[in-house]
Amino acid sequence: MLELVWLIPALPLAGFLLLVVFGRRLGEPGAGWLATAAMGGSFAATLVVFLGLIDRPGDDRFFTQTLFEWVPSGDLSVDAGFLVDPLSISFALFITGVATLIHLYSIGYMHGDPNFSKFFIYLNLFAFSMLLLVLGDNLLLTFLGWEGVGTCSYLLISFWFTDKNNASAGKKAFVTNRIGDWGFMVAMFLVFVTIGSLSYVDLLGAADGGQIAAVTATGIVLLLLVGAIGKSAQVPLFVWLPDAMAGPTPVSALIHAATMVTAGVYLLVRVNPVIASSFGWTPDVIAWVGVITALVAATIALAQNDIKKVLAYSTVSQLGFMFFAIGSGAYVAAVFHVITHAFFKALLFLGSGSVIHAMHEEQDMRRMGGLRKFLPITSVTFIIGWLAIAGVPPFAGFWSKDEILLYAWNNNVAIWAAGSLAALLTAFYMSRQVFMVFFGESRWHEPIPAEVPAAAAVADDATSEAGGNEDAEVDPETGDAEPADVPDHAEREHALPADFTPHESPWTMTLPLVVLAVPAVIAGGLNLPFTKDLHFFEHFLEPSLFGNEAVLTGGAGTKWFVAGASIVIALVGILAAAAVYLKRRLSPEPFEQKAFAEGWWIDSTFARLVGGPGTAVFNAADWFDRTIIDGTVNGVASGVRAGGTALRVLQTGLARTYALSIVVGAVLIAAWFLTRASL
Amino acid sequence: MVVTGTWYLVLSAMLFTIGGVGLLVRRNPLVMFMCIELMLNAVNLSFVTFARMLGDVDGQAVVFFVLVVAAAEVVVGLAIIVAIMRRRPRATADDLALLKG
Numbered sequence: 001m002l003e004l005v006w007l008i009p010a011l012p013l014a015g016f017l018l019l020v021v022f023g024r025r026l027g028e029p030g031a032g033w034l035a036t037a038a039m040g041g042s043f044a045a046t047l048v049v050f051l052g053l054i055d056r057p058g059d060d061r062f063f064t065q066t067l068f069e070w071v072p073s074g075d076l077s078v079d080a081g082f083l084v085d086p087l088s089i090s091f092a093l094f095i096t097g098v099a100t101l102i103h104l105y106s107i108g109y110m111h112g113d114p115n116f117s118k119f120f121i122y123l124n125l126f127a128f129s130m131l132l133l134v135l136g137d138n139l140l141l142t143f144l145g146w147e148g149v150g151t152c153s154y155l156l157i158s159f160w161f162t163d164k165n166n167a168s169a170g171k172k173a174f175v176t177n178r179i180g181d182w183g184f185m186v187a188m189f190l191v192f193v194t195i196g197s198l199s200y201v202d203l204l205g206a207a208d209g210g211q212i213a214a215v216t217a218t219g220i221v222l223l224l225l226v227g228a229i230g231k232s233a234q235v236p237l238f239v240w241l242p243d244a245m246a247g248p249t250p251v252s253a254l255i256h257a258a259t260m261v262t263a264g265v266y267l268l269v270r271v272n273p274v275i276a277s278s279f280g281w282t283p284d285v286i287a288w289v290g291v292i293t294a295l296v297a298a299t300i301a302l303a304q305n306d307i308k309k310v311l312a313y314s315t316v317s318q319l320g321f322m323f324f325a326i327g328s329g330a331y332v333a334a335v336f337h338v339i340t341h342a343f344f345k346a347l348l349f350l351g352s353g354s355v356i357h358a359m360h361e362e363q364d365m366r367r368m369g370g371l372r373k374f375l376p377i378t379s380v381t382f383i384i385g386w387l388a389i390a391g392v393p394p395f396a397g398f399w400s401k402d403e404i405l406l407y408a409w410n411n412n413v414a415i416w417a418a419g420s421l422a423a424l425l426t427a428f429y430m431s432r433q434v435f436m437v438f439f440g441e442s443r444w445h446e447p448i449p450a451e452v453p454a455a456a457a458v459a460d461d462a463t464s465e466a467g468g469n470e471d472a473e474v475d476p477e478t479g480d481a482e483p484a485d486v487p488d489h490a491e492r493e494h495a496l497p498a499d500f501t502p503h504e505s506p507w508t509m510t511l512p513l514v515v516l517a518v519p520a521v522i523a524g525g526l527n528l529p530f531t532k533d534l535h536f537f538e539h540f541l542e543p544s545l546f547g548n549e550a551v552l553t554g555g556a557g558t559k560w561f562v563a564g565a566s567i568v569i570a571l572v573g574i575l576a577a578a579a580v581y582l583k584r585r586l587s588p589e590p591f592e593q594k595a596f597a598e599g600w601w602i603d604s605t606f607a608r609l610v611g612g613p614g615t616a617v618f619n620a621a622d623w624f625d626r627t628i629i630d631g632t633v634n635g636v637a638s639g640v641r642a643g644g645t646a647l648r649v650l651q652t653g654l655a656r657t658y659a660l661s662i663v664v665g666a667v668l669i670a671a672w673f674l675t676r677a678s679l
Numbered sequence: 680m681v682v683t684g685t686w687y688l689v690l691s692a693m694l695f696t697i698g699g700v701g702l703l704v705r706r707n708p709l710v711m712f713m714c715i716e717l718m719l720n721a722v723n724l725s726f727v728t729f730a731r732m733l734g735d736v737d738g739q740a741v742v743f744f745v746l747v748v749a750a751a752e753v754v755v756g757l758a759i760i761v762a763i764m765r766r767r768p769r770a771t772a773d774d775l776a777l778l779k780g
Contacts, residue, residue, distance in 0.1 A: 651778065653775075653776030653777060653778045653779030654773055654776055654779075655711070656706075663703065
């Protein structure tokens with residue numbers, strides 16, 4: 001059954017190719033159903049491969065399939081092949097599962113869009129690239145998928161590219177990711193120079209066998225970390241992810257929450273033997289990057305008013321949790337959190353899409369409120385997602401987050417404390433969002449408080465920042481992609497009719513919500529901490545980790561203390577948010593600091609750096625390119641040209657002159673021979 | 680008076696010179712063409728002479744090659760000259776300077 005692994009990426013690829021050819025003809029909703037069917041088939045194939053894998057004994061769960069020799073180039077030989085092991089198949093399972101649901105959801109969400117079929121072309125291409133990333137059996141194939149998802153992310157963020165904000169958000173994501181890609185590429189060079197191969201089997205085998213020097217291993221890990229920081233939106237390269245919310249909401253759910261942004265986590269977990277053979281401080285670097293990201297993003301999320309921005313920063317923060325899990329040696333917990341996060345964050349994003357849909361493209365939470373009565377399915381499922389991310393037992397998020405914090409405690413109490421603070425903030429801002437959107441009284445006819453557009457304008461500074469994205473969504477109802485027809489913020493203040501009531505979304509949108517809500521509740525059962533036998537996921541992943549999982553030193557008391565602390569933290573966060581945003585006993589102002597609202601000025605600092613000194617450097621490079629590089633090339637060309645011009649006078653076009661030159665030549669040669677003969 | 684090989688060589692040189700000078704001073708393409716033929720045959724004559732003087736038939740064999748090539752060249756050359764004359768009657772070689780640099 002494992003031989004079917006090629007089907008997993010092949011089906012979305014087939015869907016992509018079919019849609020490229022027939023997409024326009026299939027139109028709506030045929031193209032969407034075809035794409036969804038391709039993803040569903042891919043999910044079924046993944047299930048079959050998964051069953052085949054668990055059918056084998058634990059130490060034999062490792063299977064590679066080589067399709068063909070992809071790059072035969074001297075010493076460098078790279079095969080196109082797949083690697084099936086517990087790690088890759090765990091990722092493939094949730095990727096195909098969540099992607100299928102999001103494809104289905106998109107049929108409803110993209111209803112009426114003029115580029116309906118194009119959207120599904122991109123989605124299928126994305127799914128193909130993502131599966132290539134996790135299933136590829138060498139770094140280069142993973143890199144191909146890595147770039148593929150980056151491209152699809154760019155295409156989908158700027159899907160409604162007629163709006164300048166969307167187009168520049170896409171560019172920002174792409175350019176920021178290039179920095180990370182540089183790290184990935186140099187890491188690949190280093191791997192090749194060191195072991196002469198790019199395949200995971202060779203790399204992991206060499207690292208596990210201790211054949212890679214600590215210095216080299218550290219270099220490889222740190223460079224891959226640069227790649228992961230870019231792709232998984234860690235400090236300081238996280239700035240692209242909040243802007244990526246300019247894309248359609250299913251894209252935010254699929255690419256910028258559930259799958260693509262976890263690629264960095266996948267990569268670092270994949271190379272865990274290399275991390276193990278690097279210097280002891282390398283995991284600490286990863287852990288600190290993660291925990292700082294978790295904290296910074298959580299504070300920023302406190303003060304966002306755009307419903308999708310809150311979720312975006314929350315995603316950044318949760319990715320930070322995964323990174324400090326890796327840094328603490330909690331590989332299982334990291335992957336566990338990737339999976340539970342995929343479920344509840346996709347659920348939250350799709351729920352927010354349903355809310356936005358119901359509110360006629362309104363994304364500002366201050367103009368929502370009381371939606372619980374109007375959107376019963378959306379609100380119940382969203383609340384489930386909220387409880388999961390806030391870390392309330394027995395919802396899925398609690399188990400994975402608690403596991404991470406437990407290992408963080410085991411590793412370094414400072415990281416545990418910072419992570420716990422981030423968890424507290426998570427519970428707080430998510431509760432704030434739920435209370436603002438679904439509880440309280442309806443506020444959709446109220447004007448936005450005056451100071452906010454100004455704040456948004458500051459963040460808008462220089463590049464395509466916050467603020468602008470409220471206007472980014474094109475109304476899928478009217479399907480109008482003309483920028484002139486997208487109402488700007490001021491116009492929309494009065495756009496909702498007086499008798500406006502939000503409406504629940506069609507079944508294609510609510511069904512994925514309901515289906516995703518189920519694992520958001522129960523996915524914690526994958527890896528319950530109570531007894532060793534309940535660590536299903538840990539046992540499953542064991543063969544992929546080469547025994548590099550950290551060992552907990554504390555006893556049961558530590559476990560209960562950390563778990564208790566997690567529960568208290570979650571409840572405190574929720575109750576505090578309730579006091580502020582539900583009961584209105586406290587003013588929200590101390591929580592919504594200006595520094596938070598503007599993302600600690602990180603983004604605007606980048607904009608200023610790139611805009612000021614950066615531009616000078618770029619101009620210098622441009623000058624060098626134009627004057628020195630182009631000057632050399634053009635100089636050679638014009639020299640040849642001048643020489644030709646000088647020589648062309650010899651070509652008189654008269655046959656007699658040519659004949660004369662031949663005769664003169666002949667005479668000279670004859671004279672030379674004759675004089676030489678006489679000597 | 681004994682006719683030696685030198686006589687033939689001198690005749691060959693004279694024919695070659697006449698052909699060469701004719702090629703340089705005449706402008707009628709047909710005449711220039713005939714001058715080239717004259718030069719070729721002057722060379723042929725010297726080949727045969729040397730073959731005879733040195734007792735080696737290689738020189739005579741080369742003459743056949745020259746004849747064959749010259750025949751082929753005549754076909755192409757005459758066709759080109761006829762084509763030019765059809766388009767531009769009375770054209771001289773100096774008028775045909777389209778490839779001037």
